[in-house]
Amino acid sequence: MTRRSAVGVALAALTAVGPAAPATAQLPERRLALPGDPLPGLSPVELEEFRLGLEDFLEVEDAGEGLGPAYNNTSCAGCHNVPAIGGIAPMTTTRAGIREPDGTFRDIEPGRGSLFQIFSIPTHACQSVIPPEANVIAKRVPIPLFGAGLIEAIPDATLEALADPYDLDRDGVSGRAPIVPDLVTGEPRVGRFGWKSQRATLLDFGADAYRNEMGITNDLFPGELTFRLSERQLALCDETPDPEDVIEPSTGRRGIDNFESFMRLLAPPPRGPTTPRVAAGRRVFDVIGCAACHVPALATGPSSNPLFDRRPVPLFSDLLLHDVGTGDGIRQAGAEPGELRTPPLWGLRFRRPLLHDGEAATAIEAVQRHANEAALAREGFERLPPADRDALAAFLDSL
């Protein structure tokens, strides 16, 4: 169901060049797209896909449309809206599981995963509950989606070439490229999305979020996520037949297709101005070894679409898994309990709090939490004279 009123404001800037405009109309080429803007240079068809995607991303769902029985929010945008739609929100999701005496991690119920939902639809008989045997409980903050299509278009081979799982170059930094299935083709791919690089494609991540964060079943996640519930109990809680995300006859597209288009076509976040102090901070960043993991730029592979054809992706990440001592204790997809993906630092100035659990208020606080594989870089930071520390902070705040 479409609620155009809810999207009116956000779409106001786009409708002027929407499908009703002549076929040659495009967004004016701007040097810097603002957060929430589409990539500059979309074709009219892509612009329409972006518009449909934004509409669905904003749509608030209710139980009649499949929301629940357990859920964390009623729309994608509910958790992805700062500083613009596609960003973050100052909230955390909760994960839980069991750490065995030998240190290994397992899900509380096989196949259920570790995400728990804070809300449920009335009558609340299917509220998800963290059971007392859980001995690991972790929080995660949302990840902004600006530039996600460029990240998706980085070839697996690029990430595999950066990986150094056995630290053969002995620089103290390893880095693993986890292999996860592409849920559409079944092919093995290098995971790159999520704090644990748990998914390889935007379609897969969106479908996962639709079911796991909102309770809306879809072609990739066709069953409701239950926890210790019988089929009978579930039928009483949620009467909508699965999959709940069906093709919208007017567009021929599913919700998950729309989410994918919106995320794929979102422009990367703009950089702040490069003052002399920012430039000095960038040099400090390279010298003390931050760039070993926060790789300044990668590139997309060859593509028939010029928007994604061998484009630079200045993301400040290798997208690999590392143990920097902040691991949340959860094993997920190809990631060990102690590992996290190097978060891209582009758009850092638009997001607070920092770190996967939101435990750092400032970029410098985040740096001070780095250990293990990042111990050398953190020690380098600690030895910096105050002027260099300030320059580094200015650089990070310019991203």
Ligand code: HEC
């Ligand atoms: C309840 C809040 C919440 C809702 C609702 C939500 N997300 Fe998220 N999103 C998150 C959190 C938290 C993360 C980080 C998850 C993790 O890795 O553990 C995330 C991460 C992502 C990522 C990974 C981005 C990257 O670059 O790694 C994508 C893609 C995404 N969400 C898409 C969606 C879509 C599409 C929807 C709607 C179907 C959605 N999200 C709904 C909270 C939410």
Ligand code: HEC
């Ligand atoms: C060994 C790889 C590695 C090195 C070296 C490294 N980082 Fe990180 N960085 C990470 C990982 C992994 C995280 C995520 C940790 C977490 O969320 O708990 C992270 C998180 C961050 C964050 C928080 C980002 C966010 O979105 O929450 C900042 C800021 C940051 N690093 C800056 C730096 C700086 C500056 C340096 C150099 C002093 C550095 N890092 C060195 C891997 C590394």
